[in-house]
Amino acid sequence: MADIGNVGSPTENTMPNVQVSGKPTFSERMQLLMYRVRQDWQIYVLLAPAIIWFLIFLYKPMYGLQIAFKDYSVFLGITGSDWVGLEHFQTLFGSDQFLRAVRNTIQISAWSLLFGFPAPIILALMFNEILKETFKKTAQTIVYLPHFISSVIIAGIIITAFSPSAGVVNTFLSWIGIDPVYFLTKPEWFRPIFIGTGIWQEAGFQSIVFLASIAGVNPSLYESAVVDGASRWQMMWKITLPSILPTIIIMLIIRIGNIMEVSFEMIILLYQPATYETADVVNTFIYRQGIQGGQYDLAAAAGLFNAVVAFTLVMTANTISKRFSRTSLW
Numbered sequence: 398m399a400d401i402g403n404v405g406s407p408t409e410n411t412m413p414n415v416q417v418s419g420k421p422t423f424s425e426r427m428q429l430l431m432y433r434v435r436q437d438w439q440i441y442v443l444l445a446p447a448i449i450w451f452l453i454f455l456y457k458p459m460y461g462l463q464i465a466f467k468d469y470s471v472f473l474g475i476t477g478s479d480w481v482g483l484e485h486f487q488t489l490f491g492s493d494q495f496l497r498a499v500r501n502t503i504q505i506s507a508w509s510l511l512f513g514f515p516a517p518i519i520l521a522l523m524f525n526e527i528l529k530e531t532f533k534k535t536a537q538t539i540v541y542l543p544h545f546i547s548s549v550i551i552a553g554i555i556i557t558a559f560s561p562s563a564g565v566v567n568t569f570l571s572w573i574g575i576d577p578v579y580f581l582t583k584p585e586w587f588r589p590i591f592i593g594t595g596i597w598q599e600a601g602f603q604s605i606v607f608l609a610s611i612a613g614v615n616p617s618l619y620e621s622a623v624v625d626g627a628s629r630w631q632m633m634w635k636i637t638l639p640s641i642l643p644t645i646i647i648m649l650i651i652r653i654g655n656i657m658e659v660s661f662e663m664i665i666l667l668y669q670p671a672t673y674e675t676a677d678v679v680n681t682f683i684y685r686q687g688i689q690g691g692q693y694d695l696a697a698a699a700g701l702f703n704a705v706v707a708f709t710l711v712m713t714a715n716t717i718s719k720r721f722s723r724t725s726l727w
Contacts, residue, residue, distance in 0.1 A: 460475070461697065462701055464478075464694050464697040465485055465698035465701045466483070466698075467480055467481060468694065469693050469697070471693075485698035497674070498677050498678050498679045499679060501678050502679045503656070504588070508588060508592050509596075509659075510652060512596060513592065513595060513599070516596050516603075517599075517600045518604070518607050520601060520607075521610075522607075522611075522637065524536065524537060524604065524608060540600070540604070541602050541605075543599075543601065543602075544598060548660075548662040549666060551598055551663070552663060555590065555667065556581065559590065566580070584676070587672045587676045588675055591660075591663065595663070603648075607641060607644060611637060614640040614641070618636050622635070642722075642724075646725075647724065647725075650718055654708075654714065655707065657679060657703045657707045658703075661678075661681065664680075665681060665684065683699045683700055683703075684696075711726075
């Protein structure tokens with residue numbers, strides 16, 4: 398019989414002979430990387446489409462960021478256009494329209510974060526407390542559905558609902574003796590309508606992440622709490638919420654990183670010149686300047702500013718979270 402003890406494992410037989418002492422060199426790291434690729438090539442093949450997509454649609458367009466620093470001409474192209482440095486950024490920060498767009502973006506995002514971020518957490522906690530499975534699945538389906546409806550249809554529903562002549566909102570107001578109001582032409586009403594619509598459309602779908610986190614809580618914790626006489630309310634505050642806190646922090650960091658990315662499509666569909674005062678955001682400003690106005694260089698400068706601010710916010714939020722809660726994205 399063969400001596401099984403002398404048969405080395407596949408890893409030992411195929412592992413590259415790399416002597417790593419201290420910090421590995423670039424050559425050693427590359428040898429280890431190539432070894433892992435050969436060992437798990439099937440996984441890398443599955444990963445390849447995602448990598449290609451990122452390279453083509455996210456990294457390749459970065460070449461065009463230099464438009465923000467050039468007097469760009471479509472006919473001369475990027476390389477043929479003259480370099481103007483920070484001139485476009487000076488124009489932006491001297492523009493009242495751009496500063497108004499930045500202010501509106503921050504205000505809308507801040508209010509959306511304040512009211513919209515807790516909504517899916519509350520929904521997830523409520524779903525977790527439903528004991529009847531049929532009712533639970535029905536309720537989840539109902540609140541998930543708006544996420545899958547096109548923004549165009551959602552905007553149509555909102556416009557119809559707030560119509561001054563036949564809208565359900567103004568019909569109700571007329572019943573209680575209040576004159577009809579054309580809400581979508583009132584700057585002071587745009588933000589509440591937009592934020593409320595966003596919560597209604599996305600809160601249900603976003604609650605899936607928190608429901609999955611709740612499902613991972615150790616059941617023995619609840620069993621021990623029941624033995625100790627804890628109520629459902631006490632278990633939610635003392636067990637469920639602390640257990641899903643890392644997930645909440647991660648989602649909050651991601652949300653802060655997207656604070657400059659207000660729902661562009663919905664604003665385009667709902668706003669109008671009468672509501673620019675409170676509805677115009679950086680993305681709609683870029684759309685008007687770049688697509689409608691043909692000022693691609695100015696729009697590129699605004700987009701770059703948007704990206705830098707978002708990057709700074711997510712880095713800051715991640716650093717603070719890592720320092721005080723030991724939970725972070727990286």
